[in-house]
Amino acid sequence: MTILHNALLDGKAVDIIIDGNMIQSIGEPRTTDTSAVDCTGLSIFPGLMNMHSHAPMTLFRGLGDDQPLDVWLHDYIWPAEQQLTDQLVYEGTLKACHEMIASGTTFFNDMYFRLPAIARAVEDSKMHARLGYNIFGDAEELDRSDVVELLMHPSARVEYSIAPHSIYTVSPTGLRRCADMCQRLHLPMHIHMSETQREVDDCIATHGCRPWELLDRLGILDQLGDSIIAAHCLHLSDHEIELIGRHGITCVHCPNSNLKLGSGFRFPMTELADAGARVMLGTDGAASSNNLDMIEVMKISALLQKGWRMDPTSTPAAAILNMATGGRSIAPRQRADLFLAPVKSLSDLVYASHGESVAMTIIDGQTVYRK
Amino acid sequence: MTILHNALLDGKAVDIIIDGNMIQSIGEPRTTDTSAVDCTGLSIFPGLMNMHSHAPMTLFRGLGDDQPLDVWLHDYIWPAEQQLTDQLVYEGTLKACHEMIASGTTFFNDMYFRLPAIARAVEDSKMHARLGYNIFGDAEELDRSDVVELLMHPSARVEYSIAPHSIYTVSPTGLRRCADMCQRLHLPMHIHMSETQREVDDCIATHGCRPWELLDRLGILDQLGDSIIAAHCLHLSDHEIELIGRHGITCVHCPNSNLKLGSGFRFPMTELADAGARVMLGTDGAASSNNLDMIEVMKISALLQKGWRMDPTSTPAAAILNMATGGRSIAPRQRADLFLAPVKSLSDLVYASHGESVAMTIIDGQTVYRK
Numbered sequence: 001m002t003i004l005h006n007a008l009l010d011g012k013a014v015d016i017i018i019d020g021n022m023i024q025s026i027g028e029p030r031t032t033d034t035s036a037v038d039c040t041g042l043s044i045f046p047g048l049m050n051m052h053s054h055a056p057m058t059l060f061r062g063l064g065d066d067q068p069l070d071v072w073l074h075d076y077i078w079p080a081e082q083q084l085t086d087q088l089v090y091e092g093t094l095k096a097c098h099e100m101i102a103s104g105t106t107f108f109n110d111m112y113f114r115l116p117a118i119a120r121a122v123e124d125s126k127m128h129a130r131l132g133y134n135i136f137g138d139a140e141e142l143d144r145s146d147v148v149e150l151l152m153h154p155s156a157r158v159e160y161s162i163a164p165h166s167i168y169t170v171s172p173t174g175l176r177r178c179a180d181m182c183q184r185l186h187l188p189m190h191i192h193m194s195e196t197q198r199e200v201d202d203c204i205a206t207h208g209c210r211p212w213e214l215l216d217r218l219g220i221l222d223q224l225g226d227s228i229i230a231a232h233c234l235h236l237s238d239h240e241i242e243l244i245g246r247h248g249i250t251c252v253h254c255p256n257s258n259l260k261l262g263s264g265f266r267f268p269m270t271e272l273a274d275a276g277a278r279v280m281l282g283t284d285g286a287a288s289s290n291n292l293d294m295i296e297v298m299k300i301s302a303l304l305q306k307g308w309r310m311d312p313t314s315t316p317a318a319a320i321l322n323m324a325t326g327g328r329s330i331a332p333r334q335r336a337d338l339f340l341a342p343v344k345s346l347s348d349l350v351y352a353s354h355g356e357s358v359a360m361t362i363i364d365g366q367t368v369y370r371k
Numbered sequence: 372m373t374i375l376h377n378a379l380l381d382g383k384a385v386d387i388i389i390d391g392n393m394i395q396s397i398g399e400p401r402t403t404d405t406s407a408v409d410c411t412g413l414s415i416f417p418g419l420m421n422m423h424s425h426a427p428m429t430l431f432r433g434l435g436d437d438q439p440l441d442v443w444l445h446d447y448i449w450p451a452e453q454q455l456t457d458q459l460v461y462e463g464t465l466k467a468c469h470e471m472i473a474s475g476t477t478f479f480n481d482m483y484f485r486l487p488a489i490a491r492a493v494e495d496s497k498m499h500a501r502l503g504y505n506i507f508g509d510a511e512e513l514d515r516s517d518v519v520e521l522l523m524h525p526s527a528r529v530e531y532s533i534a535p536h537s538i539y540t541v542s543p544t545g546l547r548r549c550a551d552m553c554q555r556l557h558l559p560m561h562i563h564m565s566e567t568q569r570e571v572d573d574c575i576a577t578h579g580c581r582p583w584e585l586l587d588r589l590g591i592l593d594q595l596g597d598s599i600i601a602a603h604c605l606h607l608s609d610h611e612i613e614l615i616g617r618h619g620i621t622c623v624h625c626p627n628s629n630l631k632l633g634s635g636f637r638f639p640m641t642e643l644a645d646a647g648a649r650v651m652l653g654t655d656g657a658a659s660s661n662n663l664d665m666i667e668v669m670k671i672s673a674l675l676q677k678g679w680r681m682d683p684t685s686t687p688a689a690a691i692l693n694m695a696t697g698g699r700s701i702a703p704r705q706r707a708d709l710f711l712a713p714v715k716s717l718s719d720l721v722y723a724s725h726g727e728s729v730a731m732t733i734i735d736g737q738t739v740y741r742k
Contacts, residue, residue: 262682265678310635345433347433347436356727
């Protein structure tokens with residue numbers, strides 16, 4: 001049993017009693033228990049969810065900055081990835097987990113290779129994660145029994161998804177195979193969608209329709225519906241927004257990566273939410289976003305919406321925190337995944353803080369980080 | 372004499388010897404002097420220059436977030452400013468100075484009221500600043516002998532400028548008076564220019580020309596030339612960019628404020644620089660930008676240029692550091708205003724750090740901040 005004493009919850013001082021990995025109760029500050037954790041001056045928030053990452057890529061932080069996208073991929077990132085080993089992937093992921101924990105993130109939704117090494121780092125870090133098995137081409141890996149075996153055995157900390165990289169690197173056959181396997185194993189699909197205008201143009205040239213129309217035509221939207229998690233979703237037609245919304249898909253906005261790679265900036269946040277989509281936030285890998293700071297992502301997301309819409313009332317702080325936490329709250333019977341920061345208000349957290357501001361992070365009721 | 376031992380300068384380990392307030396020499400790390408400051412693992416950079424701020428407004432951080440611009444001003448900021456006293460302005464400025472020093476900023480270019488109280492806080496904080504005397508209407512204050520007296524007596528730490536608020540709050544008569552006084556006292560002019568589309572539209576409706584054309588018509592550009600420092604400069608015609616460039620004016624980009632207030636985002640950084648303008652960076656006041664973190668401003672400036680131009684090669688890290696430091700360098704006979712951070716590269720400073728990352732700040736050769 002852990003008691004968080006005198007923490008600020010929505011500006012009100014409370015004691016929070018955690019039993020095992022769950023919040024048991026929240027009440028007036030009164031404890032005189034000397035083992036209670038003194039949280040005076042700290043506000044408490046639900047742990048942040050980084051919904052699009054490539055954790056091992058912390059190894060490539062700063063590699064090929066300021067280069068054109070194709071040079072960055074061909075001359076920097078892909079050659080570097082050829083050098084990876086299980087040990088490096090483990091170390092890179094552990095580094096990523098420590099960076100995320102120290103900045104208030106308690107869960108991440110990843111996409112990469114060498115999942116057993118990544119899973120080992122997640123377990124060691126005590127975070128929660130969903131690891132996407134990255135698929136290219138025709139998805140032949142899904143015929144391998146060891147792959148299917150891996151995907152069928154989540155742990156208390158590590159779940160899995162199937163992660164076809166994109167519609168331009170996975171064939172229609174591969175996409176269909178991924179969808180069927182998702183359905184068979186009851187796994188989400190994690191995919192990059194509509195990241196660049198070129199992806200859209202090439203899709204129209206190759207398939208005669210836009211990327212989301214291709215997924216629809218392949219039957220994948222009806223088949224998987226709201227278990228699809230799509231990163232980026234920058235370049236969308238009205239018809240695509242309607243398709244995404246109708247199927248309740250999760251769209252993950254990664255503003256730092258989109259800006260830095262010059263992919264675009266007009267993420268249709270309001271339009272997607274109004275259509276029925278679930279909007280969440282992510283950092284992308286540290287090779288493109290340079291850090292894994294979800295507090296920074298909250299600020300840049302809110303500022304960017306206000307900026308390109310030229311509307312200061314767009315995307316207020318409470319809305320952006322909802323997107324960064326999946327709408328979770330600090331309440332009894334919720335899992336005790338949370339963080340504390342020395343701020344007086346939500347505004348100070350979103351607009352005046354950074355990951356470095358976080359004072360304490362708790363996952364499954366355990367204090368995994370303390371400044 | 373201070374010795375900074377084993378600091379990284381452009382990735383190379385050096386010893387830096389500071390004599391008084393100046394860098395005396397830079398050489399190979401060799402000191403065995405036990406009084407030397409061990410800078411192992413820290414990179415060294417010129418102190419950041421925050422070229423547009425309203426320091427006392429740290430008192431209003433978070434006030435009226437997410438509100439429309441006119442509501443924010445009329446219902447929140449202006450009533451709050453009515454409550455200010457010299458003591459509050461002193462305290463707000465001191466808070467601002469401490470926040471800036473702790474995030475690597477060694478100089479700020481301010482604009483506000485109650486300058487003696489602000490000057491006192493600057494002296495106490497040991498920063499350097501140029502304080503702009505804020506002018507509205509017809510600039511009658513400039514007839515007051517106490518105002519002229521103040522402006523004529525800078526100190527080693529505090530210089531002054533005359534700061535007509537904008538072309539829509541200062542009359543043409545007032546603007547002319549400000550310009551004449553700037554010329555007479557050899558002071559720069561600090562002004563908000565072209566911040567919103569509405570400012571441009573109203574100027575055209577009232578004066579029949581755009582804001583910079585108005586300053587030109589009033590003779591102010593020819594009169595003051597490169598001693599004009601203009602904040603924002605978001606909404607510019609080609610003709611205005613040519614005017615600004617030809618007169619060598621300093622344009623201060625404040626991306627956080629511009630985004631948060633919904634003023635716009637297409638700051639013509641390259642176009643202004645190509646035309647001959649000097650581009651620098653600022654936070655604006657903490658009421659609109661919520662913090663005074665110039666490292667964050669560097670990142671958001673670089674990302675925003677890459678983003679709206681859809682060009683990842685735009686505004687590389689070295690260019691943005693130049694804008695944030697006024698092109699200064701760490702070299703002998705330079706004033707010892709600098710900061711150190713635990714980063715391995717400039718990329719890590721610009722793209723992966725925040726103000727909180729700063730480990731040490733030195734102003735006039737004195738260590739004014741140490742984490």
